[in-house]
Amino acid sequence: MLTGKQKRHLRSLAHHLTPIFQVGKGGVNDNLIRHIEEAIEVRELIKVSVLTNNDDDPREIGAELAGKSGCELVQVIGKTIVLYKESVDHKEIVLPR
Incomplete structure (x- = not known):
């Protein structure tokens, strides 16, 4: 489970994606x-x-994607969903505590 500080950090990284x-x-x-x-x-x-x-709600789609793929739902804004999962082999993102 991500903390608010970690989600904020991930949202800032995802802004340019x-x-x-x-x-x-x-x-x-x-x-x-x-x-x-x-x-x-x-x-x-x-x-x-x-x-x-x-026609589905993007929040419901985001929750479904996160649940089925084992990811964390970081943000749903408009019709854009941001997902995060710590990589085993390609770890690059360091989350704040």
Whole structure:
């Protein structure tokens, strides 16, 4: 579980990132989850955008993505979701205490 200070730090790091995945009208599926798990192991911090043709609530999608992929939900702002998971092999982000 991330503290408020850690989430604030991750939000500042994620500000300059561009979304690398998109959730469309098909919603969340196993293929998307697998790709997120692979990408987050390398990057630790990623953004996912929810397309306008998806009618689901972005907060619910963010919670579902975080739960199924084992990530921490850092932020949902508008239709952009920020996810974090500490990498085993490619650790670069140092979280404040």
